[in-house]
Amino acid sequence: MHRRLGVAVVGSGAIARAHIFALARHIEAFPDAPGAGRLVVVAGRDAARTEAAARRLGAPRWTVDWRSIVDDPEVEVLINAGPNDLHADPSIAALAAGRAVLCEKPLARTAAEAERMAGAAEQSAAVSMVGFNYRFVPAVLLARRLVRDGALGRVYHFRGRYSDDSLLDPAAPHNWRHDQRRAGSGVIGDLASHVVDLAHFLVGPITAVTAAVRTYTPARPAPGGVEPVTVEDAVAATLEFQCGALGTLEAGGMCPGRKNFLAFEVNGRDGTLAFNLERMNELQVYHGDGRARGLADVLVTEPDHPFGGRWWPPGHILGWEHTFVHQWDEFVRRVTGTADEPAGATFTDGLAASRVCDALVVAAETGRRVAVARAGNDAARRDPGAAG
Numbered sequence: 111m112h113r114r115l116g117v118a119v120v121g122s123g124a125i126a127r128a129h130i131f132a133l134a135r136h137i138e139a140f141p142d143a144p145g146a147g148r149l150v151v152v153a154g155r156d157a158a159r160t161e162a163a164a165r166r167l168g169a170p171r172w173t174v175d176w177r178s179i180v181d182d183p184e185v186e187v188l189i190n191a192g193p194n195d196l197h198a199d200p201s202i203a204a205l206a207a208g209r210a211v212l213c214e215k216p217l218a219r220t221a222a223e224a225e226r227m228a229g230a231a232e233q234s235a236a237v238s239m240v241g242f243n244y245r246f247v248p249a250v251l252l253a254r255r256l257v258r259d260g261a262l263g264r265v266y267h268f269r270g271r272y273s274d275d276s277l278l279d280p281a282a283p284h285n286w287r288h289d290q291r292r293a294g295s296g297v298i299g300d301l302a303s304h305v306v307d308l309a310h311f312l313v314g315p316i317t318a319v320t321a322a323v324r325t326y327t328p329a330r331p332a333p334g335g336v337e338p339v340t341v342e343d344a345v346a347a348t349l350e351f352q353c354g355a356l357g358t359l360e361a362g363g364m365c366p367g368r369k370n371f372l373a374f375e376v377n378g379r380d381g382t383l384a385f386n387l388e389r390m391n392e393l394q395v396y397h398g399d400g401r402a403r404g405l406a407d408v409l410v411t412e413p414d415h416p417f418g419g420r421w422w423p424p425g426h427i428l429g430w431e432h433t434f435v436h437q438w439d440e441f442v443r444r445v446t447g448t449a450d451e452p453a454g455a456t457f458t459d460g461l462a463a464s465r466v467c468d469a470l471v472v473a474a475e476t477g478r479r480v481a482v483a484r485a486g487n488d489a490a491r492r493d494p495g496a497a498g
């Protein structure tokens with residue numbers, strides 16, 4: 111018998127839909143799960159749109175006041191899929207009320223804000239997780255397993271990039287992603303944060319960065335005229351890792367033909383791994399055993415691969431949405447205290463990624479190499495949501 115967890119979702123955009131898809135499909139792939147989600151309420155901003163979204167998404171109730179869901183007796187879990195400026199307050203309030211929280215990435219707009227959220231998570235007995243869903247791609251988990259098992263030997267390089275074409279059209283309207291006050295940063299928080307999290311997941315902590323940014327579209331159409339774009343459209347950076355590895359990172363929305371090109375390569379003394387989300391079922395592996403030369407494509411769908419056998423027979427490939435189901439399954443197991451080898455990002459991991467994102471912003475502003483803040487109140491950028 112599955113424990114039924116009442117779930118509230120903040121937001122009803124694309125990513126809210128991916129989470130709700132995960133609730134609906136979870137038990138089909140994970141019949142052994144100790145619990146399952148039951149969508150109770152969706153919180154939005156605009157009444158008519160939220161009501162329509164609730165109907166479309168199968169939510170029995172809807173509200174335009176997220177505060178009303180924090181103490182809702184039917185709600186045990188908050189999935190926070192709101193814009194970045196709506197991550198801190200509902201997540202902190204829900205954790206204080208003992209609700210488990212799965213919050214979208216980036217955890218917060220700045221590291222100082224993320225620090226408040228990680229503090230709230232530490233104070234609460236409830237489970238919290240950040241939606242760095244690409245950790246749950248089977249090929250990414252296989253890459254982590256290989257690095258951890260020492261298949262690459264000492265790691266020398268990490269090369270990560272996230273390219274898409276989402277910012278190419280200068281006539282596309284202004285939205286919260288273009289506003290530094292609401293988003294915190296541009297592609298640094300939106301795209302590069304995923305790369306940073308995967309770099310941490312695979313290679314370990316990043317300790318220092320240099321960076322340059324560009325804003326190619328300085329203003330966008332808005333009701334009554336135009337609004338300035340106050341965030342970056344592109345970033346290029348160097349990364350230094352605690353383990354001694356050296357890395358590069360590039361992210362941008364001005365890349366024609368690239369749709370969701372999240373890619374990384376890890377080079378170690380004994381081998382190389384390469385991954386690209388547009389071919390998400392494959393991991394390229396080179397293991398220098400002296401015979402086969404060159405990278406081999408491994409189709410990560412075998413029964414002994416991560417999540418192998420959960421969905422379809424070998425070779426029957428998975429999609430982007432499955433990462434949300436895998437993530438939700440681990441979240442449920444954490445809530446019920448039955449997660450074996452948790453892979454998902456905690457709020458502490460989310461804070462670590464936010465500290466690197468802050469360091470990238472500051473490095474780009476100052477033109478200097480910036481050490482990544484480690485602990486305490488030494489975050490470089492102020493907390494936009496702090497009182498006072």
Ligand SMILES: NC(=O)c1ccc[n+]([C@@H]2O[C@H](COP(=O)([O-])OP(=O)(O)OC[C@H]3O[C@@H](n4cnc5c(N)ncnc54)[C@H](O)[C@@H]3O)[C@@H](O)[C@H]2O)c1
Binds near residue numbers: 122194
């Ligand atoms: N994990 C991923 O792969 C991934 C992908 C895309 C977006 N995201 C993250 O998900 C979050 C949402 O992104 P999106 O693309 O769905 O954005 P979106 O703009 O499409 O949706 C945001 C939703 O929040 C709602 N909202 C805004 N203000 C609100 C308020 N005051 N109260 C309640 N609801 C409110 C909006 O009505 C909308 O439904 C962002 O933090 C983003 O970084 C994650």
